[in-house]
Amino acid sequence: MAKDDGSPDILDALAEQIETLRSELADAELAAFFGPEDNADAILEIHPGAGGTEAQDWAEMLLRMYRRWAERKRFAVKMLDFLPGDEAGVKSVTLQISGPYAYGLLAVEKGIHRLIRISPFDSSGRRHTSFASVDVYPDAGVDIDIEVKEDDLRVDVFRASGPGGQHVNKTSSAIRITHLPTNIVVQCQNEKSQHRNRETAMKVLKARLYDLELKKLEAEKQESYESKNAIGFGSQIRTYTMQPYRLVKDHRTGVDAGDVEAVLDGDLDKFIRGFLLASGDDSRK
Template identity: 40%
Template sequence: MIEKVKILEERYSEISEKLSEPDTVNNQELYKELMKEYKNLTPIVEKYKEYVQAKEANEEAVMLLDEGGLDKDFKEMVQEQLEQSKQDMQTFGEELKILLLPKDPNDEKNVIVEIRGGAGGEEAALFANSLYRMYTMYANSRSWKTEVMNANETELGGFKEISFMIEGEGAYSRLKYESGVHRVQRVPETESQGRVHTSTVTVAVLPEAEDVELELNEEKDLKIDVFRSSGAGGQHINKTSSAIRITHIPTGMVVECQDERSQYKNKDKALKVLRSRLLDIAQREHDDKIASDRRSQIGTGDRSERIRTYNYPENRISDHRIGLTIYKLESVLNGNLDEVIDALATADQAAKLSKQEGAN
């Protein structure tokens, strides 16, 4: 591991020098690429420096104790330094292992989140709205930007489905664990007997696909229809033919967008969603070919997998993938998701480390 870090440290120094060269500064594409690599290497190099400092402190303590002739107080101080440096070396070494794990190439991307009501009818649609609110509040807490791509509302204020983009550094790295089936247990407002109902909502988190990653031939691959917007209500509904429906002919995939009054804006949004869906399918097919890599990761499995339960009567949230249960339902639904996501990220890292060590 240390040899690998030393090579990365050399590369870090090399990039640092290149970034100050006029040829690099004048080449924006190269500069951007090197800055990205520099940024990714920075936490590894900084952690390695901490490890080296702890190692030097350890060696100094060992040398002093071996020499002998120390008075009682100084000897105790050196022994404390020895124990602390040992502990630090172990801690920094473990942290380095995590930093050296292969990065998901999508981690820094923006995401498109698609939420759909599942079993439970209107109650599922209302909970879809609750999840949309939760994710937008979480995005706001991290200063990320959100933008609705398409929404199909119900008369009671729920969503049969809603898709929206979240733009921000590391959005996918945090939200990728949210894909799957979310189950809610609560008493619906329409329930006169006070019985708890169970409903489900599906969430899909797609990394935004860049144009260069997926070329689309509009003439051959796409069928584009224009129609009038429809929805639960509103003064602009059914007045102009601005809504867009794009059918991807090779797969039969259909994307609609009617959130904007401009036909061109709706088309642009619909194409973004389509590209991201197609890229996601391609990545999943690729991952299936390379055996269990994808399945060993937390939260990147089958979309039909039930991942979490929100129990209102008990104020409880349970994430079934890692056996996590916390009694902070209201707080989490208000966008305080970090405790849940941190636990999932830690479990994911542990699974990857275990697999890597097993391979070695």
């Protein structure tokens, strides 16, 4: 029996539980920096910058990074929309990530992410720089108190082009909704029916309008998030360098890590914690 208690499988399971408890404790410590809206689920969008396949591949790498981060925290992840790239990667993707303080934690990731690497798509083996933007909105559920008038909406129906089995390209079930007063555009094509896609798209639209209202109410506190420049040089929040050296650096806090693979595998808490602590210190000055 004692031999069984010390088996590698049991020890591995215990180590995993300890790591999970440490992560939960660290998140609980950060709760002091959160407001009421931060304990919402998060809607996360990723869009590649200019650069075609190279940038679209980088966007897909970020998609994997956030999914792995969520898995480490045992958060639920649902794909709301996915538009594949022409050759590789993604043109856009929208996720719903559900868990304690998911929005408060992931809001840190909002901004431009830059990758420097030897491109796998360049036969000459040259170094390339790619950009992708990450947007994060609070998902307070279907009961968000945001008035959306039907007259303010333009609804377009089209055929799905992403993963979706037998429904892809056979029925016009995908939905794109434009909110005319703000020009916010959302779409959903991952559900099997037009009704479900519209329901999900409206949920995302309400979350984005809710986020817009939060920004208006907290304009002074949200100066770093008020607006984003074009997806390119000068606007990035974090750089992931794989060539000529290996380093991930957050330009807002100076926090860095040399294990690029670990970060891309979802090890983001160091950066999230660093930003929240720095923001908390600034607010007390």
